[in-house]
Amino acid sequence: xxxxxxxxxxxxxxxxxxxxxxxxxxxxxxxxxxxxxxxxxxxxxxxxxxxxxxxxxxxxxxxxxxxxxxxxxxxxxxxxxxxxxxxxxxxxxxxxxxxxxxxxxxxxxxxxxxxxxxxxxxxxxxxxxxxxxxxxxxxxxxxxxxxxxxxxxxxxxxxxxxxxxxxxxxxxxxxxxxxxxxxxxxxxxxxxxxxxxxxxxxxxxxxxxxxxxxxxxxxxxxxxxxxxxxxxxxxxxxxxxxxxxxxxxxxxxxxxxxxxxxxxxxxxxxxxxxxxxxxxxxxxxxxxxxxxxxxxxxxxxxxxxxxxxxxxxxxxxxxxxxxxxxxxxxxxxxxxxxxxxxxxxxxxxxxxxxxxxxxxxxxxxxxxxxxxxxxxxxxxxxxxxxxxxxxxxxxxxxxxxxxxxxxxxxxxxxxxxxxxxxxxxxxxxxxxxxxxxxxxxxxxxxxxxxxxxxxxxxxxxxxxxxxxxxxxxxxxxxxxxxxxxxxxxxxxxxxxxxxxxx
Numbered sequence: 001x002x003x004x005x006x007x008x009x010x011x012x013x014x015x016x017x018x019x020x021x022x023x024x025x026x027x028x029x030x031x032x033x034x035x036x037x038x039x040x041x042x043x044x045x046x047x048x049x050x051x052x053x054x055x056x057x058x059x060x061x062x063x064x065x066x067x068x069x070x071x072x073x074x075x076x077x078x079x080x081x082x083x084x085x086x087x088x089x090x091x092x093x094x095x096x097x098x099x100x101x102x103x104x105x106x107x108x109x110x111x112x113x114x115x116x117x118x119x120x121x122x123x124x125x126x127x128x129x130x131x132x133x134x135x136x137x138x139x140x141x142x143x144x145x146x147x148x149x150x151x152x153x154x155x156x157x158x159x160x161x162x163x164x165x166x167x168x169x170x171x172x173x174x175x176x177x178x179x180x181x182x183x184x185x186x187x188x189x190x191x192x193x194x195x196x197x198x199x200x201x202x203x204x205x206x207x208x209x210x211x212x213x214x215x216x217x218x219x220x221x222x223x224x225x226x227x228x229x230x231x232x233x234x235x236x237x238x239x240x241x242x243x244x245x246x247x248x249x250x251x252x253x254x255x256x257x258x259x260x261x262x263x264x265x266x267x268x269x270x271x272x273x274x275x276x277x278x279x280x281x282x283x284x285x286x287x288x289x290x291x292x293x294x295x296x297x298x299x300x301x302x303x304x305x306x307x308x309x310x311x312x313x314x315x316x317x318x319x320x321x322x323x324x325x326x327x328x329x330x331x332x333x334x335x336x337x338x339x340x341x342x343x344x345x346x347x348x349x350x351x352x353x354x355x356x357x358x359x360x361x362x363x364x365x366x367x368x369x370x371x372x373x374x375x376x377x378x379x380x381x382x383x384x385x386x387x388x389x390x391x392x393x394x395x396x397x398x399x400x401x402x403x404x405x406x407x408x409x410x411x412x413x414x415x416x417x418x419x420x421x422x423x424x425x426x427x428x429x430x431x432x433x434x435x436x437x438x439x440x441x442x443x444x445x446x447x448x449x450x451x452x453x454x455x456x457x458x459x460x461x462x463x464x465x466x467x468x469x470x471x472x473x474x475x476x477x478x479x480x481x482x483x484x485x486x487x488x489x490x491x492x493x494x495x496x497x498x499x500x501x502x
Contacts, residue, residue, distance in 0.1 A: 001039055001368055003050040005412040007058050014169060015143040017054050022166035025052035028410070029077050030111035032104070033120045035370065035408045036389050055413060056169075063316040065089065067177060074173045080109035080117075080127065081308050082315050092177040094299065095130035095203045099186040102126050105195050105478025106309035106456070107405045108390055115170045118152065121160045124229040128156070130186045130203035131175060132226035132234045139172040140164060147171070159232040181221075182207050185298035187285045188228075191272060194477035195391060199273045201228035202261075202285040206244070206293050217248040218294060223257075225286060230265035230278055237261035240286065249294035258287035307474040309403035311462035317400070356414040359424030365411050371397070374411035375421060382422040382451045386480070393479035394448065396455040397421050403459045405478070422451035425458055434458050437496035438489070445483035452479045457493045466497035 006025070008014040018027065023046045028034050037043040038051060045051045056062060056077060063077040065086050072093055074083070080100035083089045090097045096114075103109050103117070103126050117127045118138060131152050138155040141147045142165060152173075155163050164170065178184060184205035190196025203226045209219040223244040225237040240260040247253045267278035292298040308315060355362045358380060365374040372395045375383045386394035388407045395406040398420040399413070425432040431439070434457040444450050453476060460467055460475035467475070472493035481489065 002053045004052040005410060007055045009058050011059050014054060014056055014059055015141060018169055019143045019167040021052055025054050027054050027056060027169050029056050029113045030116050032108055032112040032390055032408050053410060057317045070177050071174050072177050074114055076115045076171050077317060078114055080112050084306050085308055085315060093134060093175060095133060095184040095186040096127060099126040099130045102188045106307060107396055107403050107478045110310055110402050111404050111408060114173055119162055119170060121156045121162050123231060123233055124198045126188060128234050129201050129226050129228035133203040133205050133224045134175040136173055136175040138170060140168040141171045142168045156233050181210050183293045183298050185289050185292055187289050189281050189285060198229040200230050200278045200281050202289055204289045204293060217250050219248045220244045225261060227265055227282060230267040230282055235264045237264040239263050249290060254287050254290045257290060258283045261286040307460060307471050309456060309459045309475060311401050311459055313401040356417055356419055358419045359421060365414055367412055369411050370407050371409040371411045371414055372406035375406060380421045380423055384448055384451055393452040396452040403456060422454050432458055433496040433499040436499050437492040441488045441492035441495055443488040443492040449481045453489055457496060461496060467494060469494055
């Protein structure tokens, strides 16, 4: 799958390693796209062979969200769920929070990063769309040349192409904080309600004249509208923006702005929809988001306490201080024999995983494969492969207390970490409350998907000891059952909140 795996403990180490390996190694954070692409041979090294991997998730300080001088900054390891849970993002960059909530499912949002969404540079990616409307910038860094910052529209140069030199790493995304007079939202059209790639999407931010804020038709001082999945890159609806400046948001003005927005789109036909349909939906979604901004309903439906499936953690990937000690204690056989001197002298020289604590046991996990495959090879066969692309949730495990899809995590990432699989939930003969509830509710059919459902529901109970049915639905959006409907499974999750793990 990958030629080698490096896990630097400092940003300086990471930059040094990237300079050494350049195009022969890809930087990985969440890996929710990259792992699949490498597994399928879509991403390869300059010689056509396997790529190496430089994993940033042990580097401290890259998973922070902060505000300074009217700008919000996201470190390179900030995940989509961190944005969803951030009061700062929700308050001053709401379209980004809404877009991040639309990404995948909780397990995906716990690993996938905003930076990774930008670097993948698909126009159907969700978080890029509001970032374009929020005038975001991207900061990259190299060991040789230091930092440079460029607007996101300059960083994304084409379909799945970005302005990133072989020795550079994205270190920060920045966007201007929305003011108290600005309103904004993100809307997405997908073929299903969760785990859906955009058919198209729109983000809009409008500055409202404070003197007309309480009017049924407030005046727009300026507006920024960006469109996703309707061109090779995210585009701004310039004609619509110019038209809206200084106008009251009447029905007629909104209708004309929505029509003008279609002039920025050049959609294609594909399996998710025709170009003609997408063009019609640009108009419909633009009109809808402008009506929401006008009516002050742009935050409608937002969950003040969203289900995250990260339990008692803060959702940041921890920098495990014991990891460095584990590397020092490793037998030489666990190191790559042909590493160059610079790699060997680096704290990140380990290329194979050392021990991980799996269900309370110290286990040596096989390298150069996904955590799913490595766990199964070690005998933890309750972790199932249903899709190998993060779509079904059958491989859900807890990594350092956070629910993730094991099929999208490099096995080496578990080194020095704590992993819980479905085998580790019960205490001897005492079933976990979710397991007992599934038995009582008849929520098990063939059983193949059940371990993933159990894991997601168990993590939900850590966040919501007595979940509502709606919260149960949110928690299980990343889990698919191909046998039957979900009613009895949802019944079991709600019931589990009333069972004292027995």
